[in-house]
Amino acid sequence: MRVLVTGAAGGVGGLLLPGLAGNVDLRLTDVRDPQPVSRAEVMLGDLTDRRFAERLCAGVDAVVHLAGNPRPGDDWDRLHGPNITVPTTILGAAAQAGVRRVVLASSVHVLGGYHSPADRPTSDPISDSWAPHPCCRYGATKVFGEAAARVYADSGAFSVVCLRLGGCRPTPPTRGWFDVWLGPADLGRAVRLALRADAQFGTYTITSANPTGLFDLSAARRDLGYTPTQNSEAYRDTVPDGPSTMCRLSLN
Ligand SMILES: NC(=O)c1ccc[n+]([C@@H]2O[C@H](COP(=O)([O-])OP(=O)(O)OC[C@H]3O[C@@H](n4cnc5c(N)ncnc54)[C@H](O)[C@@H]3O)[C@@H](O)[C@H]2O)c1
Known part of the structure; x- marks a missing residue:
């Protein structure tokens, strides 16, 4: 399978590419050089x-x-180009080229409006079956990306798996990351599964197996076969306290 990875020089790309390189043939793109990956083609x-x-x-x-x-x-000014214009450009180009599967990096911020228990319809963990409820403008742009991708999936151009990623870091920087942390091994596992899943369109929250996690991962488990193995609690004794990484809406 030949796979184009956009944003390859970014933080998520840096965590993902070492594990992906052995599984697929890679074409990498960004405006700047990504970390070297053996046998990958790079187009800036x-x-x-x-x-x-x-x-x-x-x-x-x-x-x-x-x-x-x-x-x-x-x-909005900083978000519009990368999170609104760029998805429409790459989705249109993928359709024209006959690409079969798009895996879209979405975010838990599309459901961040449910972060406070008072804002949830039920006492259950936050579910991908609930309507999008972004906590910020960034989250709203990620809802747009999912919706734009769905237009292509529904038209039959290609299938789409949207991964609503938690906070991707090698380890959780503070305990404020514990509910949404996504470790590199679980990130790689989710993307590899998303590339091959039998799905026409789906949106899936992806975090590690965090005991304090607020998000229900059962849709990813059911449709992608995603079973995380990393766990933020393993770092409780080694990282400091910190505020939650989920935002509260404030439009300054
Ligand atoms: N970092 C996280 O924890 C996290 C969590 C959830 C979702 N995400 C999503 O994952 C994706 C990657 O996040 P990241 O943390 O790696 O971001 P990043 O800023 O580290 O990397 C993004 C990359 O995209 C590239 N890029 C932006 N606009 C471009 C353009 N017009 N043309 C070419 N390249 C362009 C940048 O140069 C950059 O290298 C984003 O879509 C983000 O919303 C990230």
């Missing part, structure tokens, strides 16, 4: 350029779309 350029995006998608079976702005505190 700006994904707002539709012609460049078409060249990237030519001859690949699947796209793992990571490129974007991951900062929940940013305003």
Whole structure:
């Protein structure tokens, strides 16, 4: 399987690529050089350029779309290009090139409005079956990405697996990350499963197996076969306290 990974030079790309390299043939893209990966093809350029995006998608079976702005505190002006324009460009180019599967990096922030128990419809863990409820403008742009991808999936252009990723770091930086932490091994496992899952469209929250996790991972377990093995509690004695990484909506 030949796989294009966008945003390959970013933080998630850095955690993902070492594990993905042995499983698929990689074409990597970003505006800057990604970390070296053996036998990977690298094409640098700006994904707002539709012609460049078409060249990237030519001859690949699947796209793992990571490129974007991951900062929940940013305003519309900073989010619009990377999180609204770029997804439409890469989705259009993928359809034109005949790509069969797109794996989209979405975020737990699409459901972040349920973070407070008072904002949940039930006392159950936060579920992918609930309507999107973003906690911030960033989360709203990720809802847009999922919706734009669904248009292509429903039209039959290609199948789409949206991974609502938790906080991706090698280890949780503080205990404030414990409910949403996603370790590199589990990230790699989820992306490998998403590339091959039997699905036309789906949205799946992906975190590690965190005992204090607020999110229900059963949709990913059922449809993707995702069984996380990392666990934030393993770091309780080695990391400091810190505030929750989930945001409360404030439009400054
Ligand atoms: N980091 C996390 O914990 C986390 C959690 C949930 C979801 N995500 C999502 O995962 C994806 C990757 O996040 P990240 O933390 O690696 O972000 P990052 O900022 O570290 O990397 C994103 C990369 O995208 C590239 N990019 C942005 N605009 C581009 C453009 N126009 N053309 C080409 N390349 C462009 C940047 O150069 C950058 O290297 C994002 O979509 C983010 O929303 C990240």
